Structure formats: C-alpha cells, structure tokens
Amino acid sequence: MEHPLEPFWRGIIAYRLLTLVTVAGVTVYGLGSGYTSPVGALGVIAVMGVWTAVTSWGYLGGLPGTPDRRGRLAAADLAVCVAVMATTPWLVHPAYLDAGGPGMGSIWTSGAVLACAVAGGIRGGVAAAVVVSVTLGLTKRRFGLLELGDTELLVLAGLTVGFASHVLDRTAARLRRLTAEQAADDERERLTRAVHDGVLQVLAHVKRRGSELGGGAAELGLLAGEQETALRALLTGGTGTADACGRRDLAAVLRGLGSERVTVSAPGHPVELDAGVATEVEAAVRAALANVAVHAGPAARAWVLLEELPDALEISVRDDGPGIPDGRLAQAEAEGRLGVARSLRGRVEQLAGTLTLDTGPELGTEWVIRLPKEDTWTRSG
Numbered sequence: 001m002e003h004p005l006e007p008f009w010r011g012i013i014a015y016r017l018l019t020l021v022t023v024a025g026v027t028v029y030g031l032g033s034g035y036t037s038p039v040g041a042l043g044v045i046a047v048m049g050v051w052t053a054v055t056s057w058g059y060l061g062g063l064p065g066t067p068d069r070r071g072r073l074a075a076a077d078l079a080v081c082v083a084v085m086a087t088t089p090w091l092v093h094p095a096y097l098d099a100g101g102p103g104m105g106s107i108w109t110s111g112a113v114l115a116c117a118v119a120g121g122i123r124g125g126v127a128a129a130v131v132v133s134v135t136l137g138l139t140k141r142r143f144g145l146l147e148l149g150d151t152e153l154l155v156l157a158g159l160t161v162g163f164a165s166h167v168l169d170r171t172a173a174r175l176r177r178l179t180a181e182q183a184a185d186d187e188r189e190r191l192t193r194a195v196h197d198g199v200l201q202v203l204a205h206v207k208r209r210g211s212e213l214g215g216g217a218a219e220l221g222l223l224a225g226e227q228e229t230a231l232r233a234l235l236t237g238g239t240g241t242a243d244a245c246g247r248r249d250l251a252a253v254l255r256g257l258g259s260e261r262v263t264v265s266a267p268g269h270p271v272e273l274d275a276g277v278a279t280e281v282e283a284a285v286r287a288a289l290a291n292v293a294v295h296a297g298p299a300a301r302a303w304v305l306l307e308e309l310p311d312a313l314e315i316s317v318r319d320d321g322p323g324i325p326d327g328r329l330a331q332a333e334a335e336g337r338l339g340v341a342r343s344l345r346g347r348v349e350q351l352a353g354t355l356t357l358d359t360g361p362e363l364g365t366e367w368v369i370r371l372p373k374e375d376t377w378t379r380s381g
Contacts, residue, residue, distance in 0.1 A: 004172035005165055008118045009059045009070065016111040020052050023108045034096035041091050044084055044104055051080050052108075059115065074115035078128050081109035085132070088139040103140050113154055117162035121169075125158025248278035254285060254306055254315070262289060266306040271313070277351060281315060281369065284347045288317040288367045296321025296365070311373050318366040323359040344369075 024045050027035075035041040058073040088103035097103065109132055117125025133151040137143040203224045210221015250273050251266035258264040273281070285304060292302045300321040307314045344367065348355040353371040 003061075004168045005118055006061075008114075008161070008165055008168075009061070012111055012114050012118065013056045013059050015114065016052050016055065016108070019106075019108040019111060020048060023048070023102075023106045026102060026106065030096065030101060034093055034101050035091055036093055037091050040087070041104070044087055044091065048084060048105070048108060051077075055111075055115070070115075071119040074112065074119040074124070074128075077115050078112040078131060081105060081112040081132065082135050085109060085135045085139045089141065094141075097140055097142070100146060103136065110154060110157065113158050114161050117158045117160075118165045120162070121166040122159060122162035125160075125162030126155060127158075129154040129158035246275050247272045248275045250278050250281060250313075251306060253278055253282050254304055257282075257285060257289065257304060261300070262302045262304065264304045264306075266304075267308060271306065271308060273313075277371075280347045280351055281371070284344050284369060285315060285317055287344055287347075292317075292319040292321065292365070295324075300364075309373075313371045313373065315369040315371075316366055317369075318364060320364045323361050323363055323365055324357075 027041055027045055031038045031041065055073060055077055059070055061068065061070070084105040085103060088097075088105075091104055092101065113125060113128040113132055116128035120127070129151075133147075133154055136150060137147055140147065206224035207221045210217040210224065213221075249270040251269070251271045254266050255264050289302055289304075292300055296302075296319045300319050302317060302319040305314075305316045305318075307316075345355050348369050348371075351371055353369055356368045356370070357365070358368070359365040
C-alpha cells in the first residue's frame with residue numbers, strides 16, 4: 001500500500017466529471033428564465049470545465065517523481081468553488097432560487113469538500129464543508145430547509161471521507177512498518193545462518209580457552225564473551241533498526257549493549273525516538289561503557305537503566321569501579337583527551353538534554369542523561 005489514498009483521488013475525479021455534466025445540463029435547461037445573464041452563466045460553466053481538467057490532472061498525482069502537492073491543490077479547489085458560488089447573486093434570478101433552483105456551482109462544489117477530506121482528514125473535510133455551507137447561505141441570501149439539507153450532507157461527507165482516509169493512511173503506515181520489520185527479521189535470520197558456524201563459534205572458543213589459561217588470556221576471553229553476547233543479541237533479538245517512519249526503539253537499542261559485565265534494564269514496551277536521536281543516545285551510552293572498560297578495570301560491572309518520567313527520558317550508566325578522582329576530567333581536557341567532553345556532553349547538549357555525574361571511591365561512577373519530553377520521542381501504545 002505505497003499510495004493508499006489513490007482510489008479516493010480517482011473517485012473524486014470521477015465524481016467531479018459527473019457533477020460537472022449534471023450542473024452544465026441543469027444550467028442550460030434553465031437559461032431561458034433562471035439567469036439574469038445567460039452568457040455569464042455559460043462562462044462560469046466553462047471556467048468550471050477548465051478547472052475540472054486542472055484538478056483531474058493534479059489529483060492523479062501529476063508527473064512521476066514530482067512532489068505530492070494535492071493538499072495545496074485541494075485548498076485552491078475550495079477557493080475556486082467559493083469564487084464560483086459567489087457569482088450567484090449576479091447571475092441567478094432571485095425568483096429562480098425561491099422556486100428551489102440551484103445556485104452557481106451547485107453539487108459540483110462538493111468535490112472540493114471531498115478533496116479536502118482526503119488531503120486533511122476529518123479536520124480538513126469538516127472545515128471545507130463549513131466554508132462551502134456558509135458561502136451557500138451568503139450567496140443565496142437565504143437558509144431554509146433546502147440549504148439545511150445541503151449543509152448536513154456536506155458535513156456528513158466531510159466527516160465520513162475524512163475519517164476513512166485517516167484510518168486508511170494509518171493502516172498503510174502500520175503495514176509498511178510491519179513489512180520493514182519482517183524484512184529486518186529475514187535479514188537477521190540469513191545473517192544468523194551465515195555467522196553461527198563461523199564467528200560465534202570462534203568467539204565461544206576464545207572465551208573458553210581464555211578462562212582455562214587465566215592471566216592476560218582470561219581478560220581476552222572475557223572480551224570475546226562480551227562480543228559473542230552482543231553479536232547474538234544483534235542477530236536474534238535485534239537492536240532497534242529504524243522503521244519505515246524513521247523511528248527506533250531505544251529500549252531494544254540499549255538491550256543490544258548488554259553483556260556478561262553490562263546489565264541493561266529497560267521498559268518492556270517500545271520507547272520510540274527519532275532514529276537520529278536514538279543513534280546519538282546509543283553513541284553516548286557506548287562512550288560511557290567504553291570509559292568503564294578502560295578506567296574501571298576488567299572486573300568492573302556496569303548497569304544501564306532506561307526510565308520514562310512524566311516530563312523526561314532518563315538513561316543512567318553506573319559502574320562499581322573506583323570512581324573518577326577529583327580534577328581528572330579537567331586534566332584530561334587540558335591534555336587534549338576530550339573523549340568524555342565530546343562523546344558524552346557534546347552529544348547530550350546537541351539533543352537539548354542534560355548530563356550529570358556522580359562519582360566517588362565508594363560510589364563508582366554514574367552518568368545520567370536526561371532528555372526533555374518532546375516530539376522527538378514518544379512511548380508506543
């Protein structure tokens with residue numbers, strides 16, 4: 001369902017053509033007594049014909065590869081319909097209107113309501129229906145049962161078509177997302193088959209032999225075991241690849257960083273962020289974990305916690321190492337080693353977040369990243 005609303009647009013084109021023929025026939029039939037200026041009425045019908053051709057081409061989508069501007073065209077369509085209806089006081093006899101005769105444009109103008117409903121959903125459809133209904137009353141200078149019935153039909157059409165287009169658009173987006181997730185699962189399955197008999201077995205062997213040999217080999221074995229765990233998580237559980245809407249599940253991303261020495265706690269439901277934001281947060285957490293591996297010692301453990309607060313998203317990275325001595329970070333920056341400043345603070349500040357540090361000999365080190373609740377991240381229902 002790459003273009004789920006295309007049937008609606010084609011239906012509007014067919015509706016417009018049929019109503020144009022109907023309005024043209026009614027106008028020609030009433031030229032003798034219903035119009036103060038038959039030539040003017042025929043001129044308006046000609047304008048309606050030309051505009052119907054323009055909108056038919058535009059609602060088809062225009063040339064392949066060009067941007068979709070049908071929302072703007074629907075708004076212009078509404079403006080043209082209002083202009084056509086505005087000619088009623090000058091072209092139609094009041095007695096003809098009193099007898100139940102239609103104003104200029106008649107049912108042809110309801111096509112703009114349908115177009116706005118497809119382009120703008122319920123709000124667009126209802127707004128267009130209100131505009132056409134008010135214009136109908138002002139141009140005919142009356143609002144009786146006939147006009148009330150027309151208004152009810154316009155509002156109902158705007159509501160119904162707007163709701164249908166909204167539901168269909170959401171369904172198509174959900175289907176695209178499921179298709180992308182299925183493709184990612186298929187790719188992971190293919191990679192799992194290709195990697196399992198090679199890389200994973202080698203890493204498991206290095207882990208086992210390192211543990212048996214002890215000393216420096218034990219540390220290498222530990223690192224190999226961590227990489228094996230991370231690779232298995234990537235192949236089997238996924239790490240929050242971007243979906244069709246350009247969003248990633250941060251909870252899945254952080255779970256992919258877990259290992260024998262790193263424990264990750266995250267909500268059981270998806271925590272969706274813009275893919276770029278999630279990538280920056282992942283990079284910041286990786287930098288904090290890398291700092292643990294380098295400075296806290298091979299036996300140190302780390303804990304990553306993701307929490308959703310009422311007004312913020314909070315990610316903490318804590319270890320049980322010796323902590324960071326006073327002045328160490330300032331000294332590192334003075335010596336040109338800007339890893340923490342660039343990898344952590346720089347990324348967090350770029351996301352309009354805050355970064356706090358709590359460290360001490362008995363506390364270990366804890367970095368807390370706090371992102372304000374904005375449109376860049378939402379909890380998935």
